[in-house]
Amino acid sequence: MNTPHVQATILIILIPLMSSYAIPLLGWRWRGSAFFVALAAIGASTVCSFILLYTVLTQGTIHYHLGGWLPPWGIEYVIDPLNGFMGVAVCVISFLVTLSSKESVQKELPDKKVRFYTIYLLLFTGLMGIVVTGDVFNLYVFLEIASLTAYALIAIGEDGAPLASFNYIIMGTIGACFYLLGVGYLYIVTGSLNIADLAKLLPPLYHSKVVLIALAFFLIGTAIKMGLFPLHVWLPDAYTYAPSSVSTFIAPLMTKVMAYILIRVMFSVFQPSYSLEVVPLGVIMSWLAAAAILVGSIMALAQKDLKRMLAYSSVSQIGYIVLGVGLGNKMGLLGAYLHILNHAFMKACLFAVAMALMYRTGRRNIFQLGRIHRRMPFTIGALVIGALSMVGIPPTAGFFSKWYLILGSIDARNWFFVAVILISSLLNALYFFRVIENAYFEEKHGHLQEEAMTVVAGEREEVPLSMLIPIILLAAGILLLGLFNERIISGILVFALPPGF
Amino acid sequence: MSEYLIGKYNYWIYVVLMMIGFYAMMGKRNLVKKLIGMNIFQTAIILYYISIGVKKGGTLPVAMEGTLRAADYINPLPHVLMLTAIVVSVSTTGVALAVLLLIWRRYKSLEEDEILKSIR
Numbered sequence: 239m240n241t242p243h244v245q246a247t248i249l250i251i252l253i254p255l256m257s258s259y260a261i262p263l264l265g266w267r268w269r270g271s272a273f274f275v276a277l278a279a280i281g282a283s284t285v286c287s288f289i290l291l292y293t294v295l296t297q298g299t300i301h302y303h304l305g306g307w308l309p310p311w312g313i314e315y316v317i318d319p320l321n322g323f324m325g326v327a328v329c330v331i332s333f334l335v336t337l338s339s340k341e342s343v344q345k346e347l348p349d350k351k352v353r354f355y356t357i358y359l360l361l362f363t364g365l366m367g368i369v370v371t372g373d374v375f376n377l378y379v380f381l382e383i384a385s386l387t388a389y390a391l392i393a394i395g396e397d398g399a400p401l402a403s404f405n406y407i408i409m410g411t412i413g414a415c416f417y418l419l420g421v422g423y424l425y426i427v428t429g430s431l432n433i434a435d436l437a438k439l440l441p442p443l444y445h446s447k448v449v450l451i452a453l454a455f456f457l458i459g460t461a462i463k464m465g466l467f468p469l470h471v472w473l474p475d476a477y478t479y480a481p482s483s484v485s486t487f488i489a490p491l492m493t494k495v496m497a498y499i500l501i502r503v504m505f506s507v508f509q510p511s512y513s514l515e516v517v518p519l520g521v522i523m524s525w526l527a528a529a530a531i532l533v534g535s536i537m538a539l540a541q542k543d544l545k546r547m548l549a550y551s552s553v554s555q556i557g558y559i560v561l562g563v564g565l566g567n568k569m570g571l572l573g574a575y576l577h578i579l580n581h582a583f584m585k586a587c588l589f590a591v592a593m594a595l596m597y598r599t600g601r602r603n604i605f606q607l608g609r610i611h612r613r614m615p616f617t618i619g620a621l622v623i624g625a626l627s628m629v630g631i632p633p634t635a636g637f638f639s640k641w642y643l644i645l646g647s648i649d650a651r652n653w654f655f656v657a658v659i660l661i662s663s664l665l666n667a668l669y670f671f672r673v674i675e676n677a678y679f680e681e682k683h684g685h686l687q688e689e690a691m692t693v694v695a696g697e698r699e700e701v702p703l704s705m706l707i708p709i710i711l712l713a714a715g716i717l718l719l720g721l722f723n724e725r726i727i728s729g730i731l732v733f734a735l736p737p738g739f
Numbered sequence: 740m741s742e743y744l745i746g747k748y749n750y751w752i753y754v755v756l757m758m759i760g761f762y763a764m765m766g767k768r769n770l771v772k773k774l775i776g777m778n779i780f781q782t783a784i785i786l787y788y789i790s791i792g793v794k795k796g797g798t799l800p801v802a803m804e805g806t807l808r809a810a811d812y813i814n815p816l817p818h819v820l821m822l823t824a825i826v827v828s829v830s831t832t833g834v835a836l837a838v839l840l841l842i843w844r845r846y847k848s849l850e851e852d853e854i855l856k857s858i859r
Contacts, residue, residue, distance in 0.1 A: 375820055382827045386834050389834050389835075393838045393841055397845070398858050400838050400845065401858070403838050404770060404839065407834065407835045407838065408764050408773055408777060411780070411831055412761075412764065414827075415780060415781060418784055418824065419784060419787070422791065425791070426791055
């Protein structure tokens with residue numbers, strides 16, 4: 239196993255970490271360099287992530303022992319198909335989003351560029367660390383790195399951002415502390431922090447109440463962090479007020495990586511049979527998720543602000559992922575995995591479009607978009623693809639993950655969830671078609687007309703290429719993921735299923 | 740029963756402290772009080788970890804002369820973990836204070852209700 243490929247496991251963390259400290263040094267002299275260093279570092283990590291995914295699929299699980307200390311004493315990085323898949327998803331999205339952020343950061347935060355990209359790259363490091371690590375405490379440290387940098391990035395936004403960030407700090411700290419308590423309870427009963435070791439030591443202790451409490455702490459902690467329905471209060475404000483480039487980065491990735499932690503804890507640290515069945519946890523989770531899907535969609539319908547609408551739609555999409563996990567059967571879980579990837583692409587695409595609209599018009603009110611398609615035809619085209627995918631129209635990616643989730647619900651013989659997914663698709667159609675309608679057609683009546691016409695559909699004025707190309711690539715990605723979903727499922731995701739599925 | 744209450748007093752202290760912090764975070768409307776609550780909450784967890792590593796009559800986890808018996812040493816690992824947690828806690832407080840400074844400069848207030856009023 240000592241091939242050079244294995245070194246990619248550590249390089250995927252080290253390159254962005256070291257580069258984030260290089261940014262202030264280089265940026266001190268050449269301010270423009272910050273963006274390129276960040277992009278190069280994320281690009282290098284992306285290459286590493288592809289190498290890792292390939293190695294995992296051809297040679298099996300990779301173990302990397304930090305400093306040569308053997309687990310369970312040393313920290314171990316483990317890449318299995320689930321990790322490898324998450325790593326590629328996070329890296330590719332980050333790369334495209336970073337590429338698109340250049341002009342927006344230049345415009346919204348001109349004098350903070352260097353500091354912005356330093357923190358930005360640390361956030362990326364934190365997310366990648368969560369993905370590759372095989373140690374529950376190491377995961378906590380990366381979780382805090384990702385959270386702290388996210389708080390800081392959100393706080394530099396517009397009016398209302400600092401308060402949103404502070405509320406996120408309070409909620410996020412509760413979430414992270416609950417996770418830490420979960421780690422502590424497991425440590426009391428097993429004396430180990432390594433995920434693989436815990437999985438071996440825990441089954442004889444499943445009768446213990448301490449283990450049950452640990453699982454409860456883990457679940458509530460990650461649920462707060464990913465904004466599952468009753469605990470989502472921090473999410474809409476944070477995503478709305480953050481600078482556009484930040485919400486484009488955080489919205490698709492943060493909650494997905496947290497969902498990954500949930501899956502890791504439920505299916506790797508604990509056995510699926512324990513985490514789904516000892517308490518009827520799968521049932522509780524899927525009902526909460528159903529509530530999240532409906533409430534998120536209905537709240538999104540009530541919003542005028544494009545970014546806030548997308549944020550509430552995130553709440554409902556997290557519901558889909560948790561529903562798939564909670565169903566606890568093969569189809570549901572495949573749907574959840576696929577939805578993590580698809581939703582990351584869709585949200586990245588839609589938030590990038592929101593960023594482009596902010597960049598050109600300075601507006602996010604969806605009733606003020608009057609015929610914006612004349613000015614920015616390609617951007618709005620990408621918006622349409624993203625919206626269709628959110629609704630779940632067949633060739634786009636969103637259809638297929640919903641398909642698997644519905645199959646999962648049918649396998650679980652729960653017709654209510656089938657109905658919830660279908661109703662929520664209708665609600666998605668309502669609130670996204672509202673945006674599309676406003677972007678393509680003039681407001682013919684009502685008092686909004688004058689406001690709408692202030693964004694006169696004048697000369698064609700697309701966003702700069704560095705923003706447009708990633709948007710188009712993300713939109714193309716949505717279509718390609720839809721067309722090749724069978725390949726992804728049979729080539730990667732079936733190997734990522736926990737044993738027994 | 741007394742064994743349950745007194746024998747495990749370290750856990751009771753941690754739970755009570757944690758609930759005090761939790762109440763301050765959720766119930767108080769002043770942002771600095773919320774931050775203090777957050778610190779109490781984190782410190783409670785640190786206390787919990789420290790207490791699980793302690794043994795009565797245990798000694799420093801340094802190999803000393805004579806026979807080595809694991810039972811004689813306190814467990815250093817939770818304590819080392821807490822060094823990291825303390826660093827995290829300090830950084831969280833730092834970020835939170837910086838955010839509070841931003842809020843103060845923008846709204847000239849740290850009362851949540853007043854800030855919400857001036858945002859709308």
